[in-house]
Amino acid sequence: MHADIDFSHYLKSTGAGFVHLDLAVEGINCAGCMAKIERNLSTIPDVTSARVNLTDSRLALEWKAGALDPALFVSRLAELGYKAYPFERDDAETLEARRAQGLLRRLGVAAFAAMNVMMLSIPVWSGNVSDMLPEQRDFFHWLSALIVLPAAAYSAQPFFSSALSALRARGVNMDVPISIGIVLALATSVIETINHAEHAYFDAAVMLIAFLLAGRYLDQNMRRRTRAFAGNLAALKAETATKFVSPTEIKTVPAAAIRPGDIVLLRPGERCAVDGNVIEGRSEVDQSLITGETLPAMVTPGSAVFAGTLVRSGTLRVRASAASGGTLLDEISRLLDHALQARSRYLRLAERASRLYAPVVHATALLTMLGWLAWGASFHDSIVTAIAVLIITCPCALGLAIPAVQTVASGALFGSGVLLNSGDAIERIAEIDRVIFDKTGTLTLPELDVANLADIPDDVVRLAGRLALSSRHPVAAAVARYAGAASPLPDIQEEPGQGVHGLHDGRPIRLGRPSFCGADDLANEILCRDPEASVVAFSHGESRYAFAVRQRLRPDAAEVVAGLVRMGVAVEIVSGDREPAVRLASETLGVHEWRAEVSPVDKIDRIEELVRQGCKVLMVGDGLNDAPALAAAHASMSPVTATHMSQAVADAVFLGERLAPVLAAVKVSRKALRLMRQNLWLAIVYNVLAVPIAIAGLVTPLIAAAAMSGSSVIVMLNALRARARETI
Amino acid sequence: MEVLVILVPLALALGFVGLLGFLWSLKSGQYDDLDGAAWRAIADDEPASDQGQSR
Incomplete structure (x- = not known):
């Protein structure tokens, strides 16, 4: 049935007469599938490569240009029992993948440097208590510097650049104390080495970088994986459009290949895949996915139609337009911009923590130096002690406290059918005390x-x-x-x-x-x-x-509403649909607060009214009319069937017919936030224990290295507790 | 202690070779599909043929 789809949009020429095609394949979940598909497709003549990526459920194919029809692969996969659709990596996914790979490369460099430096440090540590010659120690220190300085300059760049951009914006983030700690540790070590001193902290500095990069990489990899999965979902929807390639000839093409100005044909029963204006034909259309209104509307030449509109009676010709034309769309874009600006002012937990943390730590270091000076220590010793305070407090655990939990929690959410769009979604979803549901398409299927x-x-x-x-x-x-x-x-x-x-x-x-x-x-x-x-x-x-x-209604809607109420979350329905419909749904679900016939502006007004009362709102909606409200709410979720714009602004997207992922998201997020706070406290306790040792001037590089790795491991282990499955 | 003149450069060189190996494996896409790689290691050998061998 897909044999007539035009694949040319997805084919990539790899040069030397070969073409490449990526397919998203539904149902690959074991090694057996992988072997079966690869063997079967490899036997087709002229196929040079068929490789399954099990992590992302994708298949990369390469064959001699012109030798085969790509539809052959789709039908061959269908015979094997797999649904396959061509897909294109979107920009966001490519970016996430490149970031993940960059972090892994830096992690590799830092880890190799840490291993080699450890090999040099252990003789120094044991030599300090036995009989190592000062010249030998200096030699080992210089070797460490030779390894660590270039490695740190390369692998710590993400922290440096993030700290710099925060400082430029006159703010502080977690990377500021981290960068200061790294730079000071390295600078002191170099100066101490030049002065033939006993202690250098090259090992601690590079180990810190490696630990932090490991945390960031895991976080980034989870994000990349979610993106890839979302990309597959988009491909598996297989949105196609019937395009006029000449005034009389039509062709079925993937929706992604439609450009503004193209004319597409819509027949009764089809869902429109593009935004545009009707140029010919009249029809009843069901715009419930877009406006929440379940009564069909009439469109005539000149009317705007949106992606997601279902054509009910007549045949239409639509000219695709680039996100313009309809007054509804213009108004929604304007509201959306406004709401997104407000959201960007949200301060993440990590930022709030580092705002408190950085000044306290830096003041302690300064006081330590002044204290030792007043006590009569030499200037050099006071500075070295102060820097030891900064190194030991360098927030290794603090830098991991939040990303580690986030990674584990987003993995758990992924398992319950929730894909996170934004990095701080977990924190914001955890804080909510009221859920506003849209009705059509959200509470209902x-x-x-x-x-x-x-x-x-x-x-x-x-x-x-x-x-x-x-x-x-x-x-x-x-x-x-x-x-x-x-x-x-x-x-x-x-x-x-x-x-x-x-x-x-x-x-x-x-x-x-x-x-x-x-x-x-x-x-x-x-x-x-x-x-x-x-x-x-x-x-x-x-x-x-x-x-x-x-x-x-979604089969478990009533249970989820009851579950939310049990957790102390207020539930409300705000819908664009007519009153009797909304009332019926509210009565069935046992929701007492509901509003009907609400316009997009009024949805935002309702949210702002709640914000003034001190409520933190989770908006769950799917329509184009919900998009501004999704952006304005403290946190937001959309079903995967939602319009493109709503999915793009929602913090999380949930899959499947059931509403349970919403409840799971709130539960897992709350647990994750609790663990994040716990981790921050663990990091503080560690500092309270370690700082007096540093202030007393007793920190050796061995203590610094042990304290840093110890605290990181504790925080990581605590984060893993977020994996314990919630019973829903 | 003269042995250090040989051992230290040797150790560093080995470490460097390891790093290069890692960077090479990263670049050639061996970390793109960790789940699949875990299974490929224990999969049966593909029947020998002049084509169909991936990569």
Whole structure:
């Protein structure tokens, strides 16, 4: 079925007459899959390379240009039982991957330097108590300097540049004390070596860099992995568009290949993959994913349509535009910019900690120096002692305290179906005390569902389902899906805008509008009970039935709401949909606070009102109309079915049909924040114990090295506790 | 102690070779798929053929 997709957008020429294609493959989860796919595809003639990446569930293929049709691979994989879609690494993912690799390279350099310096340090430490000649010691110190200085200059760059940019912005972050500690430790060691002194701290400095880089690399790698997974999800959605390649000829292309100005064709039952303006045709469209409104709207030439719009009745030609045109979109972009500015003012826990930490530590070092001077020590000794204070307090543990927990917690969240978008999402989600849910697409599932299956005999449902297969109307498609129908009835005609009809067992059979099937009374009965349902009627001979098709609540929505309330989190529904629909959902879920027919501006106003009352709000929403509110809230989450813009601004995206990931996110984040605080306290306790030794002037390089690695390991081990699975 | 003249440069050279080896493995993409690499090590050998060998 994908054989007609145009792959040319994804093919990359590698030179020398070969082409390269990346596929995201669903269902690769073991070594067996890997071997099966690689062996099978390698046997195709002209394929030069087929390599599976198990970590990212991807397949890289290379073959002789022009020799093969890429669709062959997709169909071959389908035979093996895997769904595959071409994908393109987006910029964000490429950036994360490059950063992770850069950090790993620096970590490698620092680790090798640390190992080699340790080899030189141990003889010095043991020589100091036995019979090492001062010349030999100096020689070993100079060798250490030779290894450490270039290694530190290269591998500590991330800390230096981050500290510099913080200082330029007149702020302090954790990298400022770290950089000061590293630079001072190295400078003192060089000066001490020149002066033939006993102690040098090259080993401690480079070990500190290696530990911190290890923490950062793990953090970055988790982020890269999440991005790669999100990239696969986007590819597996396989959004395609039907593009006019000439005024009369159409071609199915991936949505990513559509450029502004292209004209695309939208047929009934299709979801629009691009933003644009209608240039021809009229249709009812379902914009519930975008505005939250479940009632269909009418579009005519000139109307704006957005990615995610479902076409219900007519065929449309749409000119794709670059994020402009619609007044809704303009307004939302403006609100969004404003809200994002406010969010960037959030101070992360690490920044708050370092704001307190840096001045205290630096003041202690200064006081130590002044104290020793007053006590009558020489200027040189006072300075060396003060620097020893700075080295021992250099926040190795502090620098790891937060990233280590973050890495472990985002791994745990990944396991429960939550992908984090932003680095400080965990902290912000942990702090919330109120959740605002959007209704359509968030509390409810984006797909339509038949609500009254229980009232209709099974054989009728099956027959109606088979008949519905002949219609492209989304409401009929829901009936077909729910009936589990696979074989369409023969000789069925479609009456545009009315329904489908034909003959079955010698009796006329119809499915469509209630009036088309003569079932108006049944339909009215349903609409009285459930005003937001769409009714599709079915008649076979004289018997008539009506299916109530509506959006269904996520299966565990009520449990999740109850769970949140148990945790002391207030729950509220704010929706753009009409009042009866919102009231019904609120009553079903046991939510007492709800608002209906809320515009994007009013959503933000509601959040700001809550902020003034001192609430910290987690906004969970999916529509384009939710995007500004998602950005304005203290923290935000979107389902993976949300519009592109909402997913981009949300702090986290959750997968699947269930709402449980929202509850899991709050639980894991709270636990993680607790561990982060604990880790900070551990780091402080370590300092309280170590600083007096440093102030007393008793710190040897051996003590410094042991204290640094000891505290780092303790903090790392404590962080691993975030892995303990939450029972939800 | 004259042996240091040989041992110290030797030790440093070995360390440097190790580092170069690491950088080479990083550059050739051997850290791109750690999960897969873990399994490839114990997978059965692929049947010998003149093509289909990856990389």
